Amino acid sequence: MTGVTPASPIRLRLALVGPPGSGKGTQARLLAERYGLDPVSTGQLLRDLAARHTPIARVVRGLLEAGRLVPNRIVLDVVRKRLAALEAAGRGWIMDGFPRTTPQALAFDAMLQAHALDAVVVLDVPPEIVATRLAERGRHDDGRSTIERRVRSYERETKPMIERMQRDGSVLRVDGDQSIEQVHDDIAARLTPVDGMTGGLGAT
Ligand code: AP5
Ligand code: MG
Numbered sequence: 001m002t003g004v005t006p007a008s009p010i011r012l013r014l015a016l017v018g019p020p021g022s023g024k025g026t027q028a029r030l031l032a033e034r035y036g037l038d039p040v041s042t043g044q045l046l047r048d049l050a051a052r053h054t055p056i057a058r059v060v061r062g063l064l065e066a067g068r069l070v071p072n073r074i075v076l077d078v079v080r081k082r083l084a085a086l087e088a089a090g091r092g093w094i095m096d097g098f099p100r101t102t103p104q105a106l107a108f109d110a111m112l113q114a115h116a117l118d119a120v121v122v123l124d125v126p127p128e129i130v131a132t133r134l135a136e137r138g139r140h141d142d143g144r145s146t147i148e149r150r151v152r153s154y155e156r157e158t159k160p161m162i163e164r165m166q167r168d169g170s171v172l173r174v175d176g177d178q179s180i181e182q183v184h185d186d187i188a189a190r191l192t193p194v195d196g197m198t199g200g201l202g203a204t
Contacts, residue, residue, distance in 0.1 A: 018176055049078060100157060
């Protein structure tokens with residue numbers, strides 16, 4: 001790793017996408033430190049929501065335990081609230097695990113309006129590797145059949161979204177099947193800040 005640098009004034013807006021266990025959370029934390037961004041994990045926001053004592057919490061809890069995607073209406077609501085707070089505070093941010101379907105990507109575009117994403121980083125990791133990583137981690141939704149369902153959701157819903165985004169040209173694909181440090185370095189090398197003020201895409 002090239003070393004974590006202090007928070008910079010660069011207000012990047014990034015999204016990190018990849019299959020379960022691809023390292024989204026790990027890399028989001030490292031990028032957040034490096035660029036002074038706030039990481040936003042929809043998985044964590046939904047786990048927090050599921051821990052409440054409301055009818056919606058019960059529904060979300062059931063979906064998370066089954067490894068199924070949470071309905072867009074609920075996901076978009078939590079994202080909208082978090083982003084509004086970050087934008088009001090003048091913070092850059094990195095989405096971890098959002099968007100993950102084409103309808104979410106379209107709604108996200110509409111939500112961002114003038115503030116386009118600087119980049120969507122896709123972590124490519126083969127299914128057999130993610131299965132091993134998650135079995136070792138052991139989060140409550142890391143049972144074998146639940147992992148399989150999460151991977152299937154990625155194949156069916158997220159991959160077509162990425163293909164669509166790739167046609168728009170904002171996607172940086174990174175080999176996530178390397179050491180944590182090497183993945184981080186690869187991402188950072190592709191994010192070349194322009195004039196110290198705005199984020200920009202490195203040459204692909
Ligand atoms: P979420 O919490 O986002 O889970 P996920 O996508 O399944 O991904 P994980 O958090 O399991 O893995 P990760 O990619 O963050 O990897 P990590 O860095 O932890 O979502 C959970 C659920 O919420 C979803 O199933 C869905 O139900 C719902 N949800 C969330 N967002 C949604 C949305 N937008 N729409 C609808 N529903 C949504 O790494 C994993 C392990 O590997 C760790 O132990 C780590 O130390 C290790 N590791 C990381 N990098 C490396 C490396 N390079 N080499 C070796 N080990 C590594
Ligand atoms: Mg995660």
